[in-house]
Amino acid sequence: MLKYLFCLKISSEKMFDKEHIAKIVMIGAGNVGTHLGKALRQAGLEIMQVYSRDPGKAKVLALELESTPCHKLSEIFPTADLYVLAVHDDAIGEVSRTLKKVAFHEQLFVHTSGATPLDVICQKRRGVLYPLQTFTVGREPDFREIPICLDAAFDQDLQMLTYLAKRISHKVFHLTDEQRSVVHVAAVFANNFSNHMFHIAKDILDQEGLPFALLEPLIKETAGKLEQGNPKEMQTGPAIRRDDETIDRHLAYLKNLPRYRAIYELLTKSIQQT
């Protein structure tokens, strides 16, 4: 079902020697736009223009990318090889339609969203360039390690995007809409929900005046261990040991925190049913 695109490298380098993507317009200057824009710039691509409806944001990112800022969709240059829609999921369709009304019919448009189907873009030449990472202001990710999930309506565009993506990451995948949406559900568990577990842990400690520093090495190791085995084999704790005494003590402690108690009960059951 899934194809690593490594095998395309040589042919795509040959095929697109003269017509690969060189000039990019970045639409959106949020976390994804900023980090992706920087990775592309560092790989030697030209970011022709940076659009954000917030002029200040456009200016800041444009400066960083040696680019030109823009805060009106009507002023976006029509001559780039690629338009990257790094905007909120629910704005992708709207921006795409607005631009198509003006003039953008033949250009290649991609969005960067894990949760959004390819066809939300209304340009004929449409694609997806979804970097599977959680980006934070002020934290520089190692882009070479970030999986980039690609898709496109046309094979030739997919190959061009592959060639581009391989310039910034060595983990390039072709995922269909369906596959990307499955990956997105899985990412919600792996990132959003695990982060919520860390939040609950911190909240429990805070209420007793205990420092979160106590748990930081544990959290780091919980993630680090996965390099060596799969999470099912790594499962430890009272639930998997069916240590009912400890579980009962924990539930008794959580009786004044009913939201956390319900989560504790459900996850304990789920671990035991695994």
Place this chain on the structure above:
Amino acid sequence: MLKYLFCLKISSEKMFDKEHIAKIVMIGAGNVGTHLGKALRQAGLEIMQVYSRDPGKAKVLALELESTPCHKLSEIFPTADLYVLAVHDDAIGEVSRTLKKVAFHEQLFVHTSGATPLDVICQKRRGVLYPLQTFTVGREPDFREIPICLDAAFDQDLQMLTYLAKRISHKVFHLTDEQRSVVHVAAVFANNFSNHMFHIAKDILDQEGLPFALLEPLIKETAGKLEQGNPKEMQTGPAIRRDDETIDRHLAYLKNLPRYRAIYELLTKSIQQT
């Protein structure tokens, strides 16, 4: 409520110059016994003896710790300064009682459990030395970074244990039974439950033939980000954005995985109530 024990360092070094803990018997040769034993040995302590009811395990660890193996409780040397009960939570009381029947009345006994009260040990001089980490065979932890939570029935023993713990870690805490049990509940969320989230993510990918490698950089970064901020501020995803369209799509996808669907619903609600 919580005291870092760093301040005790000088006085404890002075006080116990001649009577600090030098000789240790390690009771239990599982993950905790192995990693703790190695850390103590590397810090220059003498591990007089390694007990495990499994003679093979006792032998392997004893060899590694330049120690003497033993698989009968009746043959444990009575002349150590410290007896470390690194056995399963529900065996601590039993081993302690069995040894007290033989001769062990005056020696200092500690257990290594986060979930077990101090008084489960029946020796008068009892304590806790709980390294807050998840240990895996074949993975060498950096013990200096592992928080060690101490407790003891007598101040003088607490000081001796502090002096000992500071030889293997620079994060030494004094936690009462109550505090330690709160930390243990928090650790269940931070480690056991987050690991279960990783398991679910992997399971979802497996079912579609997608590789877990797609999520590994994301998981690493989810934990790594906590160095820079607290998890509440790091929360991202459809739940916190109240992106109902995406949530509905995810729930529809999970309709054939009712256990995961229930977890998705409960955690989404919990994130939104945070």
